[in-house]
Amino acid sequence: MEVEDPERAWGRLTKPGYWLSRPAGSARPPLEGNVSADFAIVGGGFTGLWSAIRLAEAVPGARIVVLEAREVGFGASGRNGGFAMTMVGRNIHDLVRKVGPAAARRVHLEMVAVLGEIERFCADESIDCQLSHPGILTVSNGPEQDLRIEQDLRAARLCGLDDFRDVSGEECGEMVRAHGVRRGHFEEHALLVDPAALARGLRDAAERRGVTVFEATPVTSLDAHPYRVQLATPRGRVDSRQVLVATNAYARVVPQLRRYLFTVCAYITLSAPLSPEQWARIGWARRMGIEDKRIMPHFHRPTADGRILWGGRDAPLLAGPPDPGRDADPRIFQRLEETFRRTFPQLSDVRLEYGWGGPVGGTVSCIPHAGWLARGRVLYALGYSGHGVGPSALMAKVARDLLLGRETPFTKLPLVTRRLTPLPPPPLQAKVLELSQRVLQRSDDQGGARGPLAGLALRLLQ
Ligand SMILES: Cc1cc2nc3c(=O)[nH]c(=O)nc-3n(C[C@H](O)[C@H](O)[C@H](O)COP(=O)(O)OP(=O)(O)OC[C@H]3O[C@@H](n4cnc5c(N)ncnc54)[C@H](O)[C@@H]3O)c2cc1C
Incomplete structure (x- = not known):
């Protein structure tokens, strides 16, 4: 492989990413002046937008505002790989180990339902986010990873789930001609989306339900009083009955959450569009998502415009809020390119054109969490640890029911009941x-x- 100076080789670095750099339609104006609300949602990513939609559906006529510091999808939601999976936490084996087979089964079945809802919602609302439903192939590239495939299959059986299919090395090779793959498992529910287009589509769908979305409106302080919460922004204030903090990794600015949340820097590269002849060299007819079984996995997928998205591997962990200076890391892009070349030697003539990164909110258990601050006035919902595209839509139902004071099956999920594990104190x-x-x-x-x-x-x- 030709090794170029990484800075030059990655001259087309995009910040904050390929998906967000595509045409967005008109931006929503910032908040100017003071408004009252029943629910104020801080953060216009998937968590904030799905929650706004579910609240608006549950309480027609409620005054709901979404306050987004930049543009909807600016955080991880507009920059990710676009895999919407059933996975909550690291994998099904890990979930079973942490919450037990009965609760893991409940979470998994809710996620299967949620993915179906996302697909139907996008169709009903005409959200053009290039959604496809090809499933996900999880592959092993070594003996340790073989074991993790086996552990997932065993955990699924223990939960009585029949939707993880054991796939032999030979069948993997028929699904995609990728070097080094030994075996895998396949799950059919997974969707692939253009995540920025999904975030923008959710914003429009929320607005159709009466939600007001303010972009370029960072919340600079949050003051909880006995019956109201005041949120300050640069050019206006919101006085709200209840608040949802849906800022994921950015929530580390909330002092009470610093002991539980860390930032993971995740990175993606993207190839130039492949010709039909180049696609034919690697098979991949089903165009499913692929993830490997490293602890910090690689994930790959085709895009609707014929590129290969190649992300994952080295993911620095920070004890601080997201750092825009880390939205690109040429050294990590270089390492991603090395594995791309190793996996698809048949594609030596395909250039990787784009690279970008984004902040992921991590929890010690890797299980997302919803909990209260300020004596029940402020709810937070975050910590997907890199797997939030699908689970944020489940979290929205959890957040809705908690904010409405309802006890439902959603509020009894481990996303609520499992306590966050603290990190060691600084330094x-x-x-x-x-x-x-x-x-x-x-x-x-x-x-x-x-x-x-x-x-x-x-x-x-x-
Ligand atoms: C490179 C990368 C690849 C990934 N790939 C996948 C994948 O393929 N599948 C998957 O399931 N997950 C993936 N993830 C994770 C997934 O994107 C996240 O779990 C999910 O998007 C979290 O959504 P969110 O709405 O909770 O947070 P975010 O999308 O981060 O949204 C938080 C929002 O809050 C806003 N905000 C912050 N502070 C303030 C403030 N003070 N006032 C107002 N607004 C504020 C931010 O601007 C941001 O828009 C990936 C993440 C990254 C970075």
Whole structure:
């Protein structure tokens, strides 16, 4: 492989990403002046927008505002790989281990339902987000990863789920001619979307239900009084009965959440469009999403315009809020390109054109969480640990029911009932996160989590 100077090779770095750089229609104006609301939602990503939609449907006529610092989808929602999966947390094996088979089964079945709802919602609302329903193939590239495939299949059986299909190495090869794949499992429910188009479509759908969306409106302070919460923004104030903080990784600015939330920097590269002849070289007729079984996995998918999206692997963990300076990392793009070349040697003539990154909100358990602040006036819903495209739509139902004071099956899910595990206090926090990331990455690169440090780092993620 020709090695160029990474800065030059990645001259077409996009910030904050390919999806968001495409035409967006007209921006929504910022908040000017003071307004009253029943529900104020901070953050216009998937969590905030789905929650606004579900609240508006549950309480017609409610005054609901969404306050977004930049533009809807500016955070992880507009920059991700666009895999909407049933996965809550790291994988089904991990979920079973943490919440038990009965609760894991409930979460999984809710996620299957939610993915169906997303598909129907996009069709009914004419949201043109290039949604496809090709499923996801999870593959193993080594003995350690074979074991993780087996663990998932075993966990699914334990939960009585029959939607994880064991796929032999030979069948994997028929589905896609990718070098190094040994075996896998296939799950048919997964969708692929253009995430920025989905976020913009959700904004429009929320507005059709009476929600007001303000863009370029950062919330600079939140003051909770006994019956109201005041939210300050640069050119106006919102006085709201209840508030949902849906800012995911950015919620680290809330002091009470700093012990529980860390930022994961996730990265993606994107190829030039492939010709039909180049596609024929690798098969991939079904055009499904693919993820491998590293601890910090690779994920790949075709896009509707014929490119290959290639993301994942090295993911720095930060004990701080998202840092826009880390939205691009040429060294990580270079390493992603190396694995792309290794996996598809048949595509040596395909250039990777784009690279970008975004902030993911991580929790120690990797399970997202909804909880209260300010004596029940302010709800937060966050921490998908890199798997929020599908689960944010489930979280919206959880947030709706908590905000409306309803006890429902959604409010009894582990997303609510499982307590957040605290991180060590600073300055140890940053050191532990940095060390964990280094050890896990090395383990991945060596083909397995070896040695006492790797065991310790893995335990940190329990
Ligand atoms: C590179 C990358 C790839 C990923 N790939 C996948 C994938 O393929 N599948 C998957 O399931 N998940 C993936 N994820 C994770 C997924 O994108 C997130 O879990 C999900 O989008 C979280 O949505 P959210 O609405 O909670 O947060 P966000 O989308 O981050 O939204 C938070 C919003 O809050 C706004 N905000 C912040 N502070 C303020 C403030 N003070 N006032 C007002 N607004 C504020 C931000 O501007 C932002 O728009 C990926 C993430 C990244 C970064």
